[in-house]
Amino acid sequence: MTTPSTQLGRPVNRVDGRAKVTGEARYAGEFNVPGLLYGQVVSSTIARGRIKSIDASEALRLPGVLRVFTHENRPSLPWFDRKYRDDDAPSGSPFRPLHNDKVVYSGQPVALVVAETFELARHAASLVRIEYKPDSHETDLRAQRKKAYAPRQGKDGFEPPPKPWGHADKALDKAAVKVDAEYETPVEHHNPMEPHASTVIHEDDGTLTIYDKTQGVLNSQTYVCNVFDLPKEQVRVRSPFVGGAFGSGLRPQYQLFLAVLAARELKRSVRVTLTREQMFTFGHRPATLQRVALGASADGTLEALIHEAVSETSSFEDYIEVLVNWGSMLYRCDNVRADYKVAALDCYTPIDMRAPGAAIGVYALESAMDELAHALRMDPIALRLKNYSERDQNKDKPYSSKELRACYQQGAERFGWARRNPEPRSMREGHELVGWGMATGIWDAMQQPASAKAVLGLDGRLVVSSATADIGTGTYTVMTQIAADTLGLPIESVTFKLGDSSLPMAPLEGGSWTVASVGSAVKEACEKLREQLVTFARKTKGSPLAGVGAEEVVFAEGQLRNASDPSRAVSIVEAMRLGGVTHLEEQTSAVPSPKQQAYTRCVHSAVFAEVKVDEALGTVRVTRVVSAVAGGRVLNPKTARSQVMGGVVWGISMALHEETALDHTLGRFMNHNYAEYHVPVNADVRDIDVIFVDEDDTVVNPLGAKGLGEIGIVGVAAAVANAVFHATGRRVRGLPITLDKLL
Amino acid sequence: MKRSEGSTVGGVAPPEEPTKQRLSLRVNGAEKQLDVAPWTTLLDLLRETLDLTGTKKGCDHGQCGACTVLVDGQRINSCLTLAIMKDGCEVTTVEGLARGDALHPVQEAFIEQDAFQCGYCTPGQICSAVGMLAEGHARTDDDIREQMSGNLCRCGAYPHILAAIQQARRTSAKGEGT
Numbered sequence: 001m002t003t004p005s006t007q008l009g010r011p012v013n014r015v016d017g018r019a020k021v022t023g024e025a026r027y028a029g030e031f032n033v034p035g036l037l038y039g040q041v042v043s044s045t046i047a048r049g050r051i052k053s054i055d056a057s058e059a060l061r062l063p064g065v066l067r068v069f070t071h072e073n074r075p076s077l078p079w080f081d082r083k084y085r086d087d088d089a090p091s092g093s094p095f096r097p098l099h100n101d102k103v104v105y106s107g108q109p110v111a112l113v114v115a116e117t118f119e120l121a122r123h124a125a126s127l128v129r130i131e132y133k134p135d136s137h138e139t140d141l142r143a144q145r146k147k148a149y150a151p152r153q154g155k156d157g158f159e160p161p162p163k164p165w166g167h168a169d170k171a172l173d174k175a176a177v178k179v180d181a182e183y184e185t186p187v188e189h190h191n192p193m194e195p196h197a198s199t200v201i202h203e204d205d206g207t208l209t210i211y212d213k214t215q216g217v218l219n220s221q222t223y224v225c226n227v228f229d230l231p232k233e234q235v236r237v238r239s240p241f242v243g244g245a246f247g248s249g250l251r252p253q254y255q256l257f258l259a260v261l262a263a264r265e266l267k268r269s270v271r272v273t274l275t276r277e278q279m280f281t282f283g284h285r286p287a288t289l290q291r292v293a294l295g296a297s298a299d300g301t302l303e304a305l306i307h308e309a310v311s312e313t314s315s316f317e318d319y320i321e322v323l324v325n326w327g328s329m330l331y332r333c334d335n336v337r338a339d340y341k342v343a344a345l346d347c348y349t350p351i352d353m354r355a356p357g358a359a360i361g362v363y364a365l366e367s368a369m370d371e372l373a374h375a376l377r378m379d380p381i382a383l384r385l386k387n388y389s390e391r392d393q394n395k396d397k398p399y400s401s402k403e404l405r406a407c408y409q410q411g412a413e414r415f416g417w418a419r420r421n422p423e424p425r426s427m428r429e430g431h432e433l434v435g436w437g438m439a440t441g442i443w444d445a446m447q448q449p450a451s452a453k454a455v456l457g458l459d460g461r462l463v464v465s466s467a468t469a470d471i472g473t474g475t476y477t478v479m480t481q482i483a484a485d486t487l488g489l490p491i492e493s494v495t496f497k498l499g500d501s502s503l504p505m506a507p508l509e510g511g512s513w514t515v516a517s518v519g520s521a522v523k524e525a526c527e528k529l530r531e532q533l534v535t536f537a538r539k540t541k542g543s544p545l546a547g548v549g550a551e552e553v554v555f556a557e558g559q560l561r562n563a564s565d566p567s568r569a570v571s572i573v574e575a576m577r578l579g580g581v582t583h584l585e586e587q588t589s590a591v592p593s594p595k596q597q598a599y600t601r602c603v604h605s606a607v608f609a610e611v612k613v614d615e616a617l618g619t620v621r622v623t624r625v626v627s628a629v630a631g632g633r634v635l636n637p638k639t640a641r642s643q644v645m646g647g648v649v650w651g652i653s654m655a656l657h658e659e660t661a662l663d664h665t666l667g668r669f670m671n672h673n674y675a676e677y678h679v680p681v682n683a684d685v686r687d688i689d690v691i692f693v694d695e696d697d698t699v700v701n702p703l704g705a706k707g708l709g710e711i712g713i714v715g716v717a718a719a720v721a722n723a724v725f726h727a728t729g730r731r732v733r734g735l736p737i738t739l740d741k742l743l
Numbered sequence: 744m745k746r747s748e749g750s751t752v753g754g755v756a757p758p759e760e761p762t763k764q765r766l767s768l769r770v771n772g773a774e775k776q777l778d779v780a781p782w783t784t785l786l787d788l789l790r791e792t793l794d795l796t797g798t799k800k801g802c803d804h805g806q807c808g809a810c811t812v813l814v815d816g817q818r819i820n821s822c823l824t825l826a827i828m829k830d831g832c833e834v835t836t837v838e839g840l841a842r843g844d845a846l847h848p849v850q851e852a853f854i855e856q857d858a859f860q861c862g863y864c865t866p867g868q869i870c871s872a873v874g875m876l877a878e879g880h881a882r883t884d885d886d887i888r889e890q891m892s893g894n895l896c897r898c899g900a901y902p903h904i905l906a907a908i909q910q911a912r913r914t915s916a917k918g919e920g921t
Contacts, residue, residue, distance in 0.1 A: 021846065024838075195800070682889075685902060
């Protein structure tokens with residue numbers, strides 16, 4: 001039963017596009033119900049200490065203010081940590097809002113004011129008087145570096161650093177050419193455009209329908225059920241649209257806890273929406289200090305590779321990410337040592353942020369590779385090709401596919417790399433220095449277990465569903481394509497449902513695994529429908545396809561056809577009638593095939609960047625980026641391009657703009673708004689060219705597709721930093737590269 | 744400026760609970776008579792009272808542009824605008840751009856060019872683009888980039904937003920020519 005693909009690989013417009021351009025798409029904080037109450041969070045002003053007193057009397061005097069929840073009046077809740085854990089929780093003791101009088105970070109929610117209107121809640125929150133007894137705090141990673149320790153493991157998907165092999169330190173000593181440098185990356189915040197919000201609709205019978213901003217409705221549902229001791233039947237979590245998340249929705253955030261608490265206590269529907277300032281109070285990309293040391297022989301053969309990192313975590317959990325493992329995956333080397341430690345700060349626990357670990361680990365690695373190429377007087381691409389790894393040395397496994405050479409070659413050609421004068425400061429245009437830099441990108445191509453349900457009706461409509469999310473990634477569209485393709489239906493005949501805890505199980509939407517995981521389940525469920533339809537069509541007397549071999553039946557244009565004689569055909573609806581059914585339903589779970597275990601599965605890229613630097617002002621503009629990606633089979637070139645392009649913008653942003661600045665005296669993030677936390681605007685982004693190189697992978701998952709959500713950012717900051725060096729001769733080893741570092 | 748009637752008659756309300764005032768607005772072509780507290784922004788009025796949630800709140804500080812609407816044809820940040828300031832005005836939100844089933848050319852172009860991902864900044868981008876094109880000052884691509892820089896897109900769809908605006912401009916130019 002092989003049918004030529006009709007929907008996959010096509011640049012289909014987003015199926016949710018109309019809802020998004022007309023304003024019909026509703027996000028978590030936009031479900032208005034009669035009698036809705038508004039909760040406003042009061043945030044702590046100290047980083048560490050105790051709450052001495054809370055005086056809410058002035059707030060409560062206002063007509064229309066219903067309650068001020070604090071640790072003093074909250075209901076009794078479970079004691080054990082495990083009740084507060086979630087699918088993305090690292091080891092430790094998860095943060096519990098309003099748990100007691102202890103303050104463990106600045107911006108911690110310490111009260112929730114609930115009122116009849118938004119304005120009243122906001123005003124009343126300003127009237128809550130809190131007295132603190134502050135303790136000393138520590139928020140400076142450099143100061144805490146000496147106290148860094150090997151973190152507890154236990155976060156899903158974490159790979160510890162590889163055990164060392166060879167004698168990296170000795171080999172570095174002896175190497176003919178070496179680079180030994182420290183790189184620093186700052187705290188960054190996800191800042192999705194939609195603030196985190198939860199609307200909890202309280203029904204008369206006590207059941208809750210919760211519209212939550214999340215990357216996993218099941219994760220939120222489990223959390224609410226565990227914390228508030230509720231059966232799953234009483235809690236339905238929905239999230240049909242998510243206004244960006246980038247990892248910030250991987251864990252249930254405190255607005256969910258607070259909204260549910262208030263709704264249960266007041267027996268009313270409650271919404272809690274965080275302010276933009278409060279979007280800086282629950283998780284961020286951790287600051288890191290990284291040492292990368294590379295040694296090479298004169299011909300560029302890598303003799304030593306050392307990558308050591310100290311990353312921040314909180315005082316209550318050990319946040320971990322894969323930071324130092326990438327070098328020995330990308331490059332062949334006989335002497336490797338990687339080391340990863342964390343240091344506890346009085347900040348909230350970091351949380352996964354787009355390409356966690358890789359975005360900053362590969363930045364340091366690929367900057368050092370550029371430094372090495374320069375020291376060797378070797379072309380940066382040539383150095384990478386010289387040490388190209390055919391196998392993943394960390395695990396001693398082959399790659400399921402790795403068309404990275406094609407990325408280098410096609411990217412370089414499109415960019416015009418051959419015309420690059422390797423000498424720094426050698427290229428100029430008017431008053432600006434021009435720099436060209438490149439870097440490699442890598443990310444995992446993972447598959448998780450997932451389920452999907454497919455229901456076909458006599459109206460010829462197919463409804464497929466799974467409790468996954470679309471955070472802007474294109475899940476609605478690509479799942480619709482996969483389903484339509486499997487059953488030979490037009491896109492318009494298929495509806496895909498997601499973001500509802502009543503739907504079949506799906507993993508968190510993260511890690512770039514959604515197409516591989518949920519897509520495989522959608523495909524399997526639809527294939528099972530196919531089998532049933534084929535049986536009806538072949539086994540029913542009088543059917544035009546009676547007696548035709550199963551492998552001879554193809555699905556196209558809503559019909560089952562004999563491949564060798566297309567005039568022998570029945571419509572899908574007729575096939576159902578032949579089978580005497582009014583609807584067909586299949587639910588399946590797709591699990592990763594055991595054959596994957598023999599391989600390392602990754603997506604790769606080569607990134608090329610052009611910068612123009614005004615020598616007098618130190619301003620840097622990224623004028624061109626080419627990103628060549630080896631991502632397996634591309635299911636929708638339009639949404640795929642958008643994913644990678646968005647990732648590139650994130651990389652430019654990381655290189656030049658983003659940094660959450662801490663005031664260590666106050667232990668507080670200072671630039672907690674869009675005016676002072678810089679993300680690119682339209683005028684900051686110029687030409688971005690995305691290339692998808694051909695890559696055939698029969699191992700990675702049944703679709704042969706690799707996720708593209710994270711690869712776009714990886715390598716970009718290094719490519720930009722390398723271009724800045726090429727333009728100016730100045731090696732800036734701390735992000736972001738702001739003009740003060742160039743003057 | 745027109746004064747609403749009965750604003751502080753009696754003067755008994757405490758300062759914390761502002762007295763509502765009568766306000767007339769024409770929203771997406773429909774006349775609205777509303778009693779609105781003076782501290783309510785146009786954005787919150789649209790979203791919470793009129794259930795027009797297409798207009799988004801991203802920062803509430805005039806820094807992101809997600810709340811952009813057209814007031815008397817001009818693009819403004821509705822989060823920085825108290826509703827009572829716009830008594831008697833005509834407000835167009837993203838819900839009011841299409842003509843029945845026919846999308847506005849800018850909306851069409853945003854879909855065709857994949858000029859959004861999560862969609863949260865999109866209504867503001869679209870209203871801003873409609874306003875910008877009406878202003879008539881954008882001649883080059885750089886002009887468009889600059890004049891659309893009040894609308895943040897965290898998904899990073901900027902090159903496609905530019906392409907969509909170029910497409911919409913071509914479509915409109917053709918439409919005028921025939």
